[in-house]
Amino acid sequence: MILRKKLFFVSLTAIMMLIVLTSTLSAIPAFAQDASSFISEKNALKIPPLMKDENPQTSAMDITLRAGKGKTTFFGAKNATQTLGYNGPYLGPAIKVNRGQTLHARVINELDENTTLHWHGMKVEGQMDGGPHYTFAPGETWEVSFPVDQPAATLWFHPHPHGRTGKQVYMGLAGILIVEDDISRNLDLPKDYGKNDIPLVIQDKRFSRNGELVYLTHMMDTMHGMMGDVPIVNGTYNPYLEVEREMIRFRLVNGSNARVFDLFFEDNRTFWQIASDGGLLSRPVQTRSLTLAPGERAEILVDFSSSQYGDRAILRSPEFEILACLVNNNEGAEQGSIPRDLTQIEPVDTSKAVRNRTFVLSGMGPMVSINKRQFDLDRIDELVKLNDTEIWEIRNEMFQGGPMGGNMMRRMGRMGGRGMPMARAMAHPFHIHGVQFRVIERDGSAPPVSERGWKDTVLVYPYETVRVLVQFQKKGKFVYHCHILEHDDMGMMGSFVVE
Ligand code: C2O
Ligand code: CU
Ligand code: CU
Numbered sequence: 001m002i003l004r005k006k007l008f009f010v011s012l013t014a015i016m017m018l019i020v021l022t023s024t025l026s027a028i029p030a031f032a033q034d035a036s037s038f039i040s041e042k043n044a045l046k047i048p049p050l051m052k053d054e055n056p057q058t059s060a061m062d063i064t065l066r067a068g069k070g071k072t073t074f075f076g077a078k079n080a081t082q083t084l085g086y087n088g089p090y091l092g093p094a095i096k097v098n099r100g101q102t103l104h105a106r107v108i109n110e111l112d113e114n115t116t117l118h119w120h121g122m123k124v125e126g127q128m129d130g131g132p133h134y135t136f137a138p139g140e141t142w143e144v145s146f147p148v149d150q151p152a153a154t155l156w157f158h159p160h161p162h163g164r165t166g167k168q169v170y171m172g173l174a175g176i177l178i179v180e181d182d183i184s185r186n187l188d189l190p191k192d193y194g195k196n197d198i199p200l201v202i203q204d205k206r207f208s209r210n211g212e213l214v215y216l217t218h219m220m221d222t223m224h225g226m227m228g229d230v231p232i233v234n235g236t237y238n239p240y241l242e243v244e245r246e247m248i249r250f251r252l253v254n255g256s257n258a259r260v261f262d263l264f265f266e267d268n269r270t271f272w273q274i275a276s277d278g279g280l281l282s283r284p285v286q287t288r289s290l291t292l293a294p295g296e297r298a299e300i301l302v303d304f305s306s307s308q309y310g311d312r313a314i315l316r317s318p319e320f321e322i323l324a325c326l327v328n329n330n331e332g333a334e335q336g337s338i339p340r341d342l343t344q345i346e347p348v349d350t351s352k353a354v355r356n357r358t359f360v361l362s363g364m365g366p367m368v369s370i371n372k373r374q375f376d377l378d379r380i381d382e383l384v385k386l387n388d389t390e391i392w393e394i395r396n397e398m399f400q401g402g403p404m405g406g407n408m409m410r411r412m413g414r415m416g417g418r419g420m421p422m423a424r425a426m427a428h429p430f431h432i433h434g435v436q437f438r439v440i441e442r443d444g445s446a447p448p449v450s451e452r453g454w455k456d457t458v459l460v461y462p463y464e465t466v467r468v469l470v471q472f473q474k475k476g477k478f479v480y481h482c483h484i485l486e487h488d489d490m491g492m493m494g495s496f497v498v499e
Pocket of ligand 1: 158295
């Protein structure tokens with residue numbers, strides 16, 4: 001694998017040099033030639049199909065998801081590997097629902113172990129949320145029906161059986177869930193799914209020499225979570241995407257088990273973040289890079305409207321090339337405009353909070369805990385009153401006994417892949433089920449503009465304290481946890497009941 005990658009980089013460099021030469025030494029456009037050799041090294045990005053409403057005569061969105069086993073060839077026919085997926089061998093279809101619509105889903109367990117289906121980011125009652133308390137056995141069907149009542153957003157779904165979440169997600173059980181509303185529909189944003197509105201489920205995997213997906217084989221995997229050495233996007237290895245000359249919207253989902261991705265374009269171009277986990281930001285945030293922790297989502301706009309035929313833009317992280325965009329010869333339908341305003345987001349009003357709770361994240365590997373406790377399915381850690389607004393303070397203390405070089409660790413952690421990967425590896429993405437919250441502050445300072453919208457997962461760096469404002473509008477039993485799935489499986493999770 002490594003060798004192939006190296007060879008590829010070598011040939012890529014050769015191709016690039018060729019382009020420079022041909023474009024400077026001759027007037028003959030050589031793009032078509034280069035584009036095809038560029039593409040032949042790569043695989044067309046797979047786009048998860050949009051689910052069809054099984055009962056279009058009713059206003060509800062009726063769907064059936066089958067969690068089952070399959071075989072996937074990431075690298076070529078010889079290297080098929082056992083995977084899991086919804087309605088297919090790997091990952092799942094995309095679900096698109098409108099605000100106000102009822103989502104009616106039948107989820108069939110065709111695995112040979114218990115599973116659940118969790119709607120990550122959905123404001124839904126505990127019983128419908130599909131957390132670890134709601135497992136169903138092989139052969140069983142879990143049927144849920146709930147109204148979707150929250151702003152347009154890019155959400156996702158994945159299994160959540162305690163102790164098995166990491167493995168099931170890693171093997172391929174995850175999918176994207178798009179909520180639309182009047183605001184998102186009326187904005188001048190790219191909306192043509194699969195064409196200029198592109199979902200990107202970003203993951204990292206590790207494969208054995210014969211192309212089999214491997215899980216938890218290194219000692220470090222249980223310490224910091226399962227990180228791979230091969231990036232996979234929508235289940236595609238080494239993907240390219242052909243884009244037209246227009247504005248492109250990407251819906252990014254960090255669907256990896258443990259890796260925090262610092263995303264940027266190789267040419268360092270600017271792009272605009274328009275949404276965070278729970279929906280649109282109040283206005284686009286212009287940036288050159290974006291950090292996405294496991295579980296987090298973002299929507300971005302990338303302007304290809306003034307690109308030339310044959311131009312490439314490589315989305316990458318310090319460690320990986322994630323996606324190569326290749327501009328084709330078509331004029332896109334969308335003009336290259338960025339809306340000035342997106343949506344109304346009320347200011348964070350902490351005076352509404354009736355209660356403070358503190359969550360201390362600590363430990364490493366099998367010792368990870370929240371408030372010194374590990375998850376217990378039968379214990380309720382927090383009781384919350386329905387519709388109460390609270391301040392949740394999340395502290396990443398790493399080890400008991402106080403910070404040793406805490407400030408340095410925190411700074412390095414924020415720098416991520418460009419700083420000290422070790423410090424980054426001890427950041428915990430804290431996620432709360434059944435809600436969307438607002439970040440009040442990070443270590444006493446206002447959060448960056450990209451975190452001033454709705455969030456359901458927030459990365460807490462080593463020795464950092466993050467305070468969030470959250471209203472509990474749905475009743476039932478839920479969990480909060482670290483979204484590094486191996487930490488979650490090892491007990492860095494607690495449960496709360498809203499009533
Ligand atoms: Cu992405 Cu507890 O979930
Ligand atoms: Cu969730
Ligand atoms: Cu963690």
